[in-house]
Amino acid sequence: MQNTRFTGWQARPSRSIVIDTPTLDRNLAHMQAAAGSAAVWPHIKTHKSPEIARRQRAAGATGLTCALPEEALAMLHAGLGPVTLARPEVDPNQLRALMPHAQRGAVRFTIDHPAHIAAIAAIASGPVDLLVKIDVGLHRMGIAPTIAALQALVAAIPSPLRYAGILSHAGHSYGGASLDAIRQIGAAEVEVMRNLAAAVPAQGEMVVSIGATPTLLAGQDLHSITEIRPGNYALLDMTAVGLGVATRDDIAMAVVATVIGVGAGRVVIDTGSKVLSSDRGAHGTSAVTGYGEVWLDGATAPLTLQRLSEEHGVADSHPDVACDIGQKALVLPNHACPVMNLGGAFTLLPAGQTHLARPTSPEIARQRMMNGR
Amino acid sequence: MQNTRFTGWQARPSRSIVIDTPTLDRNLAHMQAAAGSAAVWPHIKTHKSPEIARRQRAAGATGLTCALPEEALAMLHAGLGPVTLARPEVDPNQLRALMPHAQRGAVRFTIDHPAHIAAIAAIASGPVDLLVKIDVGLHRMGIAPTIAALQALVAAIPSPLRYAGILSHAGHSYGGASLDAIRQIGAAEVEVMRNLAAAVPAQGEMVVSIGATPTLLAGQDLHSITEIRPGNYALLDMTAVGLGVATRDDIAMAVVATVIGVGAGRVVIDTGSKVLSSDRGAHGTSAVTGYGEVWLDGATAPLTLQRLSEEHGVADSHPDVACDIGQKALVLPNHACPVMNLGGAFTLLPAGQTHLARPTSPEIARQRMMNGR
The missing domain is CATH 3.20.20.10 (Alanine racemase)
Known part of the structure; x- marks a missing residue:
């Protein structure tokens, strides 16, 4: 990824959705x-x-x-x-x-x-x-x-x-x-x-x-x-890249994560299926491997998320990608749409303005509808 | 499923989470x-x-x-x-x-x-x-x-x-x-x-x-x-049933859905991965087939969701399960935890009290934390 994109993402807390405007x-x-x-x-x-x-x-x-x-x-x-x-x-x-x-x-x-x-x-x-x-x-x-x-x-x-x-x-x-x-x-x-x-x-x-x-x-x-x-x-995502209709530099949305575990050949981030979804892409695509790409700050190659649990993401470590606990990473998800649905908000970078996605919970939206408001 | 459970679910709108108290x-x-x-x-x-x-x-x-x-x-x-x-x-x-x-x-x-x-x-x-x-x-x-x-x-x-x-x-x-x-x-x-x-x-x-x-x-x-x-x-779910540690009658959470498509061997409901998640269970279990069970109102056998897209669930039709567009169904998900995370609220039945799950969006919760509140 070009390091001129997602300017300022490192200042956002883990599990934030950032959009490169x-x-x-x-x-x-x-x-x-x-x-x-x-x-x-x-x-x-x-x-x-x-x-x-x-x-x-x-x-x-x-x-x-x-x-x-x-x-x-x-x-x-x-x-x-x-x-x-x-x-x-x-x-x-x-x-x-x-x-x-x-x-x-x-x-x-x-x-x-x-x-x-x-x-x-x-x-x-x-x-x-x-x-x-x-x-x-x-x-x-x-x-x-x-x-x-x-x-x-x-x-x-x-x-x-x-x-x-x-x-x-x-x-x-x-x-x-x-x-x-x-x-x-x-x-x-x-x-x-x-x-x-x-x-x-x-x-x-x-x-x-x-x-x-x-x-x-x-x-x-x-x-x-x-x-x-x-x-x-x-927004695009790794599915679009896998299908060949986009490159990584066309992906406009990413998720901020933090490394919380290193060792035994693994890198563990604090971001799992409750943020990234467990989608392997849309409609049964086989265009992606794993559950998204992890780009550690400053790295020139990604780590692939091999498995997700609800609040953990586990990638294999890579000899060319140095990694410490506490280090921040940008995750490129497989499928942008469920990630935006899971997130409460996103930040437009570089301006840093945060906007609500899904401004009310689905239940509140439905109750409003039932009441005709 | 016993039809004495989830009393009153039919009155809830589609995509509501109901809990049998x-x-x-x-x-x-x-x-x-x-x-x-x-x-x-x-x-x-x-x-x-x-x-x-x-x-x-x-x-x-x-x-x-x-x-x-x-x-x-x-x-x-x-x-x-x-x-x-x-x-x-x-x-x-x-x-x-x-x-x-x-x-x-x-x-x-x-x-x-x-x-x-x-x-x-x-x-x-x-x-x-x-x-x-x-x-x-x-x-x-x-x-x-x-x-x-x-x-x-x-x-x-x-x-x-x-x-x-x-x-x-x-x-x-x-x-x-x-x-x-x-x-x-x-x-x-x-x-x-x-x-x-x-x-x-x-x-x-x-x-x-x-x-x-x-x-x-x-x-x-x-x-x-x-x-x-x-x-x-x-709450339990179809994963627990598949593992043999629970029966369907132990599942305390379900999702209300409505049939929106019938024909060509398919039954389509208005509830997809943005409600049910695309989890096939936890930690790579092979205890479940498909993406959850659909129990049409009054049916004695379930339909299995064969595929989900974001706002659709597709099951094969079944000769013993009559089905019309507009009919309501209860869905037993594969994995209860991501469903509660996706839903804004749930209703405790039979009392009918609705409570917020995840009372604020994750982003709002994090912003409060950052401000020390």
């Missing part, structure tokens, strides 16, 4: 450029932070993408909408809280089943935009990628709900064995989406929305795509 | 009975909650165990000390915040290296109790389990610091292939600790502290052991 801003600008004429709707699950969402909007993002209703509401309350809710929602209380925003065009819902339509229709009293999720290969959510399946679901949408377009997530690209394999997954996704969009156009302007960081950074051809929804691209 | 209290009483004359110092990492710690003290616990300084301070501020800090701490700011408590006997520190002693000695101005960590087989922290190694480290402890005893954690019991193997690990631990305690007695009353839920629930002989520090026993 120049790298973050470069990542945001790079994705805006890659998007061409497609609108960028970043998935905020990566950071959960109004501060970073604000930077994404300032860099040119048109809207935001969320998975959780409470996160969508937090972004709307911060004045950062419109929002696409990328996961079907069926809870009446949560739909009720979002519906006023949806009916003024600030929230779009995702569906892949008549039961999703019925749940929204039961609450809606005005026009609401629905996007149909297409399964392009992750086999998680989404209808089969056929014209017949799309036509059947669209036919089940009653007025005043509106079919606004289609969306997909090629998360299986995280399992891509090579850059070429990732590019093929991305090309196949775009072809499927282009054909479906042409065959089943929306009532108004057609939304054709795709988005996964690996395919987009690998250089996806976006012809006929109107929107992209990348998330991880803002 | 009768089961929790039974687990606490069971461990107190198993401890015999040994003092119980529960590790609060499992729940991070003053409310549950209070129940542990009411059930007979003598003190508490923490890994993080901020958690130790939270417990002390709630009037729930004394506390053993089971992981060596070297950060001067954190040691400074704990030192007034340590010097009145309310915090005991753990060491396994002269550098740990030096860090504490640099801050201490009065007597402080130190426990020496013994590596009984987990190979994470701890000195080699030999009399010579213990004598050497004890000799390095300067006045007014005090050698108060030894402690161990047989976390490798989570990798035990059978109940018999777990019992052998427990027996070996006790033998090592008993011999070391006899050979290198403390200056005052000797502390001989062990603690891992599997060995203790498997029926560890505690002769010569003065203290136990189990954590997971309070």
Whole structure:
């Protein structure tokens, strides 16, 4: 890693999340450029932070993408909408809280089943935009990628709900064995989406929305795509490095740790799965080994975390990496998104401003929603 | 699962953590009975909650165990000390915040290296109790389990610091292939600790502290052991069931989920790794398959989560388990501890009282520590 990055990290206490602001801003600008004429709707699950969402909007993002209703509401309350809710929602209380925003065009819902339509229709009293999720290969959510399946679901949408377009997530690209394999997954996704969009156009302007960081950074051809929804691209991590879509110098987030054990061939840090998560990457990727890289202050080579317990990380020692108890280290995690979710806050470096990520606990956010606030 | 447990869970929103209070209290009483004359110092990492710690003290616990300084301070501020800090701490700011408590006997520190002693000695101005960590087989922290190694480290402890005893954690019991193997690990631990305690007695009353839920629930002989520090026993999880030290009816914690996808042989819930963690158990256990069990309301057989993404859980469908979108489910996680860490709160059932777990974000807790509050 360039030692000009994460300036001032050594002053932060253990288990702090630090973000290199120049790298973050470069990542945001790079994705805006890659998007061409497609609108960028970043998935905020990566950071959960109004501060970073604000930077994404300032860099040119048109809207935001969320998975959780409470996160969508937090972004709307911060004045950062419109929002696409990328996961079907069926809870009446949560739909009720979002519906006023949806009916003024600030929230779009995702569906892949008549039961999703019925749940929204039961609450809606005005026009609401629905996007149909297409399964392009992750086999998680989404209808089969056929014209017949799309036509059947669209036919089940009653007025005043509106079919606004289609969306997909090629998360299986995280399992891509090579850059070429990732590019093929991305090309196949775009072809499927282009054909479906042409065959089943929306009532108004057609939304054709795709988005996964690996395919987009690998250089996806976006012809006929109107929107992209990348998330991880803002911060990146060792998974992206392992996949070959980023270098270590593109990683904008790291965790500060302290060495608490040395000896018997091991280096132990005070940072474990309750900070770094036990993710080995996303969607079963085999792009990473271990649980993250430990860069001791001043070292020119990393140590790899071989195992994590809840509050310990254990790496093999390395003859070229000198190490003492008390020494500080920067950890590059496998997967940035769960780390930001675990952390209560992050510090933007070099300015040193600390911002809350996940400003309230999920439980408090849900209780607020249930009370309609 | 008995349908008399978790009474009222269906009324809680998705991703809520629910605790069956009768089961929790039974687990606490069971461990107190198993401890015999040994003092119980529960590790609060499992729940991070003053409310549950209070129940542990009411059930007979003598003190508490923490890994993080901020958690130790939270417990002390709630009037729930004394506390053993089971992981060596070297950060001067954190040691400074704990030192007034340590010097009145309310915090005991753990060491396994002269550098740990030096860090504490640099801050201490009065007597402080130190426990020496013994590596009984987990190979994470701890000195080699030999009399010579213990004598050497004890000799390095300067006045007014005090050698108060030894402690161990047989976390490798989570990798035990059978109940018999777990019992052998427990027996070996006790033998090592008993011999070391006899050979290198403390200056005052000797502390001989062990603690891992599997060995203790498997029926560890505690002769010569003065203290136990189990954590997971309070809530338990599918790992404990897989290891054979508990049944599903002993699990006191579950997560509420909602089915959002059905079809193509899959059942998808709205609860993923950001709620359940991606832990496959602790310390590399192979006791679990998948990422937790999904019990649909009214079902007599579970679905196993085959994969998690951040906000989705995917199980294979099962011919005997009927399932509709919108239906609620209880999830039994692989590992209770990271789930409580991820959740902002939990509800004690059947009373329905909601309590904060991890009452402040880790970052806020650390900032308070840095400011000496």
